[in-house]
Amino acid sequence: MDAPRTIACLLYPHVMSLDLTGPLQVFASANDERQRQGLPAAYRLLVLGQQAGPMPTSAGFQLVVEQAWSAIEPAYIDTLLIPGGQGDKAQCQNIELLAWLRSAAPQIRRLGSVCSGALILAAAGLLNGRRATTHWADLDCLRQEHPQIEISGDCLHTYDPQDPCGNGHIFTSAGVTAGIDLALALVEADLGRPLALAVAKRLVLFLRRPGGQAQFSALLTPEPSRVPRLASLLEWIPLHLHADLSLAALATQANMTPRTLSRIFNQELGMGPGRYVEIVRLEAARNLLQNAQASISTVARLSGFNHPENLRRTFHKHLGISPQEYAERFA
Structure with a gap:
């Protein structure tokens, strides 16, 4: 790997903070592990939003948008992650953002979502004809509003760099911490299994978590x-x-x-x-x-x-x- 790859994450009002910070920490920890090995950083982390400045999260505290997505050249971004959260519905109606995502998608090597961020990718039409997942509580919404999508309800993420159907380019992940599972898979694809395992050990995580998200969901019967x-x-x-x-x-x-x-x-x-x-x-x-x-x-x-x-x-x-x-x- 030569120059560091830019890993960007979208920040919008009332985002789920862990959807954003969890994956970014995995990439930051990959940089730390490479530094311990005497190697240069593999990733440059970037937080994008509608405009630069502080943004409230669903947890009540603020995170900071470093740069407006409209002001960046999409080809500069290696990987873009779209998080979920309470503000996802507003972003599904954000015509400017959806148009930018559609135009940027062919220029970005990898475009993925965390949790209900899949609803934003779906609203942009980027998941049509693809296999996708999201938080178990949003699966029915995704299924009903976007019947063109093949729903995979129990997987932690759909990223597969060897998949000829494009799941190495556009992909999704399940609820909240599944974004961390996804980030580990991305690091493994970029830097190899030993380094991804070192990151997982450092963060006290499974490199590949046993089971899917159904073990966390409620199989509730109807009223x-x-x-x-x-x-x-x-x-x-x-x-x-x-x-x-x-x-x-x-x-x-x-x-x-x-x-x-x-x-x-x-x-x-x-x-x-x-x-x-x-x-x-x-x-x-x-x-x-x-x-x-x-x-x-x-x-x-x-x-x-x-x-x-x-x-x-x-x-x-x-x-x-x-x-x-x-x-x-x-x-």
Whole structure:
């Protein structure tokens, strides 16, 4: 690497401060590690905004915009990251910013988002036809408002420098700290795995975190009032997790034919009865593990999985980690 690469991050009113400072610290720490090895800095960090000066974050304190994005030559930027935060909706309506992003994208080597910053890239039309993720709480919004995007809800980021479909050029990351995971992946692509691992060790981080963001999200079931045809059944299921909750048993409880029940579930919940039961049982198991109320085998029995192996398979399927790892992380 010759001259330092410019890593720029967008700053706007009420941004999530960690979305911006977390990734930038990773790049700064990469510079520190190179200095320890007697090597020059690899990165030049830059904070861009609508205009230079202090800007309030969602945490209440201010960060400083060093330069207006309209005054910089996009080709000067190696990597641009768009953070999320409470102010993202206003930026999705910022016509000047969206136009600048569209014109700058072909000139910037890498353009990515952190957390709900994906909504800003989507508003600029830069994620159409691409695979993308965002904070789990914003996935439905991204899916509904931008159906042209292929949503990957459980990955921590979509950056892949070897992907021929362009995920090494434009990419996204999930909620908040996933921006740090993304930055580590960018450093690894630039400077190699040993240096990225050194940065991760220095910051006490996983170089590659186990599991996806689903382990942090709430698999919340809908309010019965929103699904009137299923209200009674949805109230009954959590109280009978240990019972036979097969399609036939659920249909009998709901006084419907299995075919009718499956059709209504898919219409109102977007999933079949079997998947819904699995999610409710998983949520019950998560609550038991978080509260450290029982052993893995007891949790499996109380949540209706009956055997620890069934519980383990379901955890890996939905969360990417084992029940034991989940308990160690969240209990």
